[in-house]
Amino acid sequence: MLILFAVACIGVLIEAFVGRAVRNIVQLTVGILGLVGALIAIVKRAADVTADNAITAAGAVSVDKPALFLQGAIVLLAIVALLLIGERTLENGGPFVAQAAITVGSEADQRQAKDEPGATEVFPLAIFAVAGMLLFVSANDLLTMFIALEVFSLPLYLLCALARRRRLISQEAAMKYFLLGAYASAFFLFGIALVYGFAGGVTFAEIDSALLGSTKNTGLVYAGLALLAIGLLFKAAAAPFHVWTPDVYQGAPTSITAFMAACTKVAAFGGLLRVLYVAFERAQWPYVPVLGAIAVLTMLVGAVLAVTQTDIKRLLAYSSIANAGYLLVGVLGGGQDGLSSTMFYLAAYGFAVIAGFAVITLVRDADGEATHLSRWAGLGRRSPFFAGIFTFVLFAFAGIPLTSLFAAKFAVFGAAITGGQTWLAIAGVITSMILAFPYLRVVVMMWLSEPGESTPSVSVPGGLTAAALMIGVVLTLVLGVAPQPLLNLASEAANFIR
């Protein structure tokens, strides 16, 4: 984590001193090296973590096994996402705008859209975001968590605004994300205040012991928890705090969307798990029905609205909302099963979703990416290989066996039934049925329709996108066929230290 903050700072310096021509490659290399270094540090730390040495930094950070697992997942996903972000061969100058401040549509804007190389600030921004996420999942008190939340959110708001094409909707997305995100942060902060009022402290251990021993009015703590949950559920894109998702996913540059869909999801649920399992475990029975209702609502909203989408990025956005619902089912499963299944789901979903968005970056025409569904008609004929890969990813989303998400769904529903929440598993099954329809519609479009005049071609991917795509697809397959190692790892890691 510290490595990454350092790397991000180096990134800023590079931005200032390295020449434009080589900046992209230097930034990418430094970013990836930093992430790999962080990964090595995480793996090394995982070897000798004990109950005694887990809590560090004056009690502000808890580097326990779930934290390390989630951090590892975030870093791995970030490496793959960074490959996508670093791709510059698909489009002249890359997918990012050179100077976001230039007025949209002006002459200068058109000139820069045509040939100026894209901004490279994206790399330090993304690394800052990743570092914030790592802190978020390992925070041991609410204030650290809040700071981490801001550290990883602010770069994301900026990243959303940097699309080279369709800059207006990109900026609109960023604005929307920022405003709603700021509200969510405010709720979170207010929640902290209420909980502090109840427990007299903000560390998770203090809250836990306050819940155990206190005879004070519990209304305060539930109100606080509710407000905290709003902040967290907003980041996780759970209904009814999901409304930003489709717009932001659609507006942001696709590689950033992939980054958000994979890494932010892990971070948000990592934080949620920590708050619920570490701080509020003893308050379980009152909040489970409420969160259960939210989970069902989230799955329903995601699945039903996905059916009506005509833009592939929006479709995946709604699908990610529904997946947030499935993750909540795992979270509510409770106990070790709930924790390990949720973590497994997060990793599996992250890789699948990166692969999905990687394909979207490839399907393009003269105006950039062709995201409208009707344009995908007959893609299977034009480029059977990529259509095949995308079909595989969609089948994974639909939960067909031998894909990672089938294993993941099995795990979370199993955890829910074991935890006595059978109704959530049933709701999950029903929404899965609904959700299968939009995926299938895309498959039908690609394979069973004749290619039209406007069917775009699939660009031959540059090495970076190809690598990201392959890592995503291969892991989706491997985690589906042989989920054992990761499941082991997840259940071994499923033990919070308070």
Next chain:
Amino acid sequence: MKYLSIVTIAPFVGALIVAMVPRSKGSLAKLIALIWSLAILAWTVAAWVAYKPSGARLQLVESYPWIAEWGVRFTFGVDGIALVMLALTAVLTPLVVLASWDDAKRTNRSEPAYFALILALQGSMIGTFTAADVFLFYVFFELMLVPMYFLIGSYGDGQKQRQYAAVKFFLYSLVGGLLMLAAVIGLWVAGGHNFDWQTLTSAEFSQSTERWLFLGFFMAFAIKAPFFPFHTWLPDAGGAAPAGAAALLVGVMDKVGTFGILRYCLPLFPNASKYFAPLAITLALVGIVYAALLAVGQNDLKRLVSYTSIAHFGFIGIGIFAFTTPAGSGAVLYMVNHGLATGLLFLVVGMLVTRRGSALVSDFGGAGKLVPVLAGVFFIAGLASLALPGLAPFVSEFLVLVGVFSVNKVVAVIATAGIVLAAAYVLWMIQRTTQGTTNPALAEIGAMRKDLTLREAAVVTPLIVLLLVLGFYPKPVLDVINPAVQATLTQDLGTTDPAPKVSTVEANK
């Protein structure tokens, strides 16, 4: 010897090999697919020889570790019921490959892909029969959808029609599959985090748990089979699918539904099975009469044949839920015979439709004068479908009715009415297509003057021979089926036969 793992995995390997053949070398792909499927047939025969009808309930068992975390293993093993279904699949696939020799070419789509899909379909179907681990079974059960979806959607008839049919097929099946998934997870939790079929058969569940789990499995199988009222996807799918794929769809894939009921619903949830039996029998009966009536009214040959098999599945359903040995054995035998008879019927219809370029009954008429041999084969296939004595389906239908009659006369009588209707739709279909004055439009089509080719003869001959042999001498198959059915009924359900045993029925005939 590793019979079952090889016979399950080989088709997938074959599919990969065939898929890698470049598109321009279509004939090579066909040849590989044919040889490959014949090799699988040979291996299946070897497995049949190694199987001992009087031996243990599950034989040829193999088990390998898979996902230890959940107690999932690659466990293969067959009882008599699974063995005959495996054999049916192995017999039908090479014939389907041979029958669809030119089908893919006509659609202007990749030929190697077509045959790779057929092999992948074969592999996943075999997997559902050979799996002795509930999770493994579920995986194959869902996997089966994917190749069939593309077979219907990419190679079927008519752009709109095939898209609609493929999506409808997939969604119906997926709904069933997900209901089963819920039940599979429930079974896993209630059964002590275990998936092994043999262990689970002796597990005890509370009454409500058992009923819910039964319903989860039963719904999936009822959709797959399909039983009334979950049948509406089949006429669309059967009507749109290319003839070869339709033969596999109705001949084998639908049997996975009834097989699943026999293999999973009855042994795992015996009390719930008894509780829900009246419901299942009612659905099956309605299916027999309702589908037969609809079949009479169909003008599309492939849809007509699809409706006939919905009616036939009704017979299998009442046979299973009558809980007597003759009915049970009859139902299993019917599954085999129906696969052969309807497979033949679909393939022959496919030959006719290819020649005519239309599947409408009204576009035919007097075809017998132009293609006498083909019309003759069509006639035999039709007679087999209506279960004429001497042809295999008769034996099974007879056994089912005898078995049902001994426990419930009303059901038997209503089901018999279905036989009368069967005679009506089959004979009427044959009369309107091959008899009477020749349709002038038909005579103008050059292809309609070409009678059965050597390749087509090679497709239909083995099926006709099998139908005749099993019609007169079903003993080898019944010997394999009977112990398995008896084990299901006595060990799992704890019922005893009120009627004479199958062996005496055999002797009386």
